[in-house]
Amino acid sequence: MNTSPNSPSLRREHSGPLAAAGALTGVALPHVHAAGSDQLSVALIGCGGRGGGAAANAMSQSGPPKLVAMADVFDHRLKTSYETLKRRHKDQVDVPDDRKFIGFDAYKGAMDCLKKGDVAIFTTPLAFRWVHFKYAIEKGLNVFMEKPLTADGPTSRRMLALAEEASKKNLKVGVGLKSRHSRALQELHKRIQDGEIGDLTLLRGYRMQGPIGSAVSTKRRGEPGELMWQRSRFHSFLWASGGGFSDFCIHHVDHLCWMKNAWPVKAQAVGARTFRTSPDGEPYVDQNFDSYAVEYTFADGAKMYMNGRNMLGAAPIYASFAHGTKGMAIVSKQGDCGRPSSTYRSQTPANESLLWRSKDAKDGPDDPFLNEWAALIEAIRNDKPFNEAASGVNASVVTSMGRYAAHTGQEVTFDEFLNHEHEYAPNADKLTFDSPAPVQADKDGKYPAPQPGIKTKREY
Ligand SMILES: NC(=O)c1ccc[n+]([C@@H]2O[C@H](COP(=O)([O-])OP(=O)(O)OC[C@H]3O[C@@H](n4cnc5c(N)ncnc54)[C@H](O)[C@@H]3O)[C@@H](O)[C@H]2O)c1
Numbered sequence: 001m002n003t004s005p006n007s008p009s010l011r012r013e014h015s016g017p018l019a020a021a022g023a024l025t026g027v028a029l030p031h032v033h034a035a036g037s038d039q040l041s042v043a044l045i046g047c048g049g050r051g052g053g054a055a056a057n058a059m060s061q062s063g064p065p066k067l068v069a070m071a072d073v074f075d076h077r078l079k080t081s082y083e084t085l086k087r088r089h090k091d092q093v094d095v096p097d098d099r100k101f102i103g104f105d106a107y108k109g110a111m112d113c114l115k116k117g118d119v120a121i122f123t124t125p126l127a128f129r130w131v132h133f134k135y136a137i138e139k140g141l142n143v144f145m146e147k148p149l150t151a152d153g154p155t156s157r158r159m160l161a162l163a164e165e166a167s168k169k170n171l172k173v174g175v176g177l178k179s180r181h182s183r184a185l186q187e188l189h190k191r192i193q194d195g196e197i198g199d200l201t202l203l204r205g206y207r208m209q210g211p212i213g214s215a216v217s218t219k220r221r222g223e224p225g226e227l228m229w230q231r232s233r234f235h236s237f238l239w240a241s242g243g244g245f246s247d248f249c250i251h252h253v254d255h256l257c258w259m260k261n262a263w264p265v266k267a268q269a270v271g272a273r274t275f276r277t278s279p280d281g282e283p284y285v286d287q288n289f290d291s292y293a294v295e296y297t298f299a300d301g302a303k304m305y306m307n308g309r310n311m312l313g314a315a316p317i318y319a320s321f322a323h324g325t326k327g328m329a330i331v332s333k334q335g336d337c338g339r340p341s342s343t344y345r346s347q348t349p350a351n352e353s354l355l356w357r358s359k360d361a362k363d364g365p366d367d368p369f370l371n372e373w374a375a376l377i378e379a380i381r382n383d384k385p386f387n388e389a390a391s392g393v394n395a396s397v398v399t400s401m402g403r404y405a406a407h408t409g410q411e412v413t414f415d416e417f418l419n420h421e422h423e424y425a426p427n428a429d430k431l432t433f434d435s436p437a438p439v440q441a442d443k444d445g446k447y448p449a450p451q452p453g454i455k456t457k458r459e460y
Contacts, residue, residue: 002101002109040117040380043069043110045132046124047081050146054121054176055085057373058144059092065377066092069099069113071106073124073231078102104431107132116140117380125234125241126151126396127438130158131429133389137166142380144373146176148250148396149389151242153420156397163389170383174376175392178368179255179337181375184358188329188341192259196343196355198326200260201302205252206317208309215244215310217286218278219445227437236286237447238459239424239438244288245271245403246396249308251336252320253402254395256304259322259331263394264296264304266413271406271452275311285446287439287460294402306402323347327355337368407459409452422458 042065044055051072058065067085072078078100086093101109107128111120120136122129122145129149136143143166150156166173179185192200214233220226234240234247241247257263271292277283290311296304307317319338320331327345332338340360346353359366379386401417425431425438439447439460448460 002098002106039063040065040119040377041068041114042066042119042121043071043114044081044121044123045071045107045110046122046128046146047072047078048123050176051121051123052081052084053369054123054144054146054373055081056088057369058119058121058377059085059089060370061373061377063377064092065119066094068094069101069110070095071101071110073102073104073106073228075102104433108135111135111139111141114139114141117142119144119376119380122146125231127234127240127425127428130155130162133159133162133166137162137169137171140169140171142172142376143389144174144176144376145389145392147254147392148242148246148399149175149392150396151238151246151400152422152424153418154423154426156393156400156418159393160390163387163393166389167385167387172376172379172384172386173389174372174386175388176372177251177254177388177392177395178372179251179332180258180368180388181371182337182339182368183366183371184339184341185255185258185331185337187358188331188343189259191343191356192322192324192329193261196327197322197324197329197345199302200322200324202323203256203260203302203304203321204323205249205256205304205306205320207249207252208307208311208314208317209248210312210316211290211310213244213247215248215286215288216278216284216290218282219285220441225433226441227431227435228433230437230439233286236288237439238287242396242400243403244310245292245294245308245406246399248310249292249306249402250395250399252332253304253306253399254391255331255337256306256320256322257395257398259329260298260302260304262298262300263398263414264298266411267294267296267398267402267405268411269294269402269406271403271450273449279312283444283446285441285444287447287449289406289450292403292406294406296398296402306399327353339366404459407450407452408456410456 042058119142122132213235215235217236220229230237271289273289292308294306322329329343340358342357343355344353405412
C-alpha cells in the first residue's frame with residue numbers, strides 16, 4: 001500500500017512494518033492499460049459507503065470497466081472497501097497493494113494509474129471536489145463525482161470554471177444527482193414540459209427524519225485528531241459537507257428545479273436548533289440546525305419550499321411535489337426519487353383525478369445509481385457531450401443559499417451567494433494530517449454556530 005507519511009492511520013495503526021514498506025504517494029507509476037486500449041479503467045477516491053457503491057455501479061456496466069486504483073485518507077476504510085468490492089466483483093477489481101494510496105495526496109497516486117479517457121470517481125466529502133476535479137482535468141480523465149459539489153461561493157465559482165475547462169477538453173463528467181437518471185422522473189419531466197399540469201407555480205420538498213449520518217455531534221474525545229475527526233463527521237461541519245441541509249436536501253432541490261427548468265433567484269428561510277443536547281444530556285457541538293424551512297423564489301414569481309428536519313419523534317416525511325396551473329404531480333413518492341411518480345388534474349393526489357402514474361418497483365428495476373453510470377459510459381464510448389458539473393454546482397449553490405438564508409436570518413440572492421467571499425476550507429488542497437482543522441472548537445468543545453440576526457453577513 002502506498003502510504004503518505006502524514007497518514008493518520010499510518011500513525012495510529014501501522015507505525016511499524018507497513019510504514020517501512022510503504023512507497024510514497026505521488027511516485028509516478030505506469031498506466032495500467034496502454035492508451036488506445038478499449039478497456040475502461042476506474043480509480044476510486046474516497047472509499048466510504050457511497051464510494052464502494054459507485055465503484056460497484058461502474059463495474060456493473062457493459063464492457064465491463066475495471067477498478068484499478070483506490071485512495072483514501074484512512075487505510076481501514078480503503079481495506080474494508082477493497083475487500084467488499086473484491087468479493088463481489090472478483091475479476092474486475094485489479095488493485096494490488098502498490099495501487100492503493102493513503103493520505104491527503106493519495107488522489108494523485110490513484111489518478112496517475114489511469115490513462116487519458118479513464119474515469120476517476122470522487123466520493124470524499126465535498127471539500128475536496130475542486131482539488132480532485134482540477135487534477136483530473138489536468139490528466140485528461142473523465143469523472144464521476146458525488147453531490148453536493150460545493151458549500152460556499154468561492155469554491156462554486158472555481159468549480160464552474162473547472163466545469164468549463166472540462167468541456168473544452170471534451171471530458172465527460174457525471175454528478176451523483178441521481179434523480180435526473182430515474183426513468184420515472186425523466187418521463188414526468190417530459191410530461192410537465194409538454195404542459196400536462198400547466199405552468200409550475202409551487203414546488204415542495206420534504207426531507208424530515210431523525211438525526212442521520214454525522215449531522216449531530218457531541219464533543220470530540222481523543223482520537224482521531226481534530227481534522228480527521230471533523231472529516232469523518234463531515235455532516236456536522238459546513239466546510240466538509242455544507243451540513244445536513246445541503247447533503248440531505250440537495251436531491252429534492254435539484255429535481256424540483258429540473259422540473260421547473262430554472263434555478264431560483266433568491267431565498268429566505270427560518271431554521272433553529274430545538275434540541276441542544278443528546279437524549280442523555282450531552283451538548284451538541286456541530287454547526288447544524290435541526291430544522292430548516294426555506295422559501296425559494298423563481299424569476300417568474302413561482303415558489304419552492306424545501307423543509308429539512310433531523311429530529312427524533314417528529315413526523316417523518318421524505319417526498320416531493322410540484323403544482324401547476326392545471327394540476328399537480330407527485331415527483332418523489334418516497335425518498336430522494338422513489339417511484340411511482342404521478343400526475344393529477346387537481347391540486348390533491350386523488351385517484352379520480354389521476355392522469356398518469358409511472359412504473360412502480362414491482363414493474364421491474366429502474367436504478368438511477370446504475371442509470372447515471374450507463375449514461376456516463378455511453379457518452380465516453382460514443383464521444384457524446386456529457387458534462388453535469390455546472391448543473392451540479394448550481395444545485396449545490398441553490399441548496400447552500402437556502403441554508404445560508406436560515407443561518408443568517410437574511411434573504412439572499414443566487415448571485416449574492418455565488419459571489420460571497422467566505423471560503424470555508426481555503427486550504428483544502430494543502431491539508432496534511434497535521435494541518436489545523438478549518439474550524440476550531442471553543443473551550444467547551446463547541447464549533448462556531450450560526451446565529452440568525454446576530455451573524456448576518458456570514459454563516460459563522
Ligand atoms: N447520491 C447519493 O444518493 C449519495 C448517497 C450517499 C452519499 N453521497 C455522497 O457521497 C459522498 C461521500 O459520502 P459517504 O456516505 O460515502 O461518506 P463516507 O464517510 O462513508 O466516505 C467518505 C470517504 O472519503 C474518505 N476521504 C475523506 N477525505 C478524503 C480525501 N481528502 N482524500 C481521500 N479520501 C478521503 C473518507 O475516509 C471516507 O472513507 C458525500 O458527498 C455524500 O453526500 C451521495
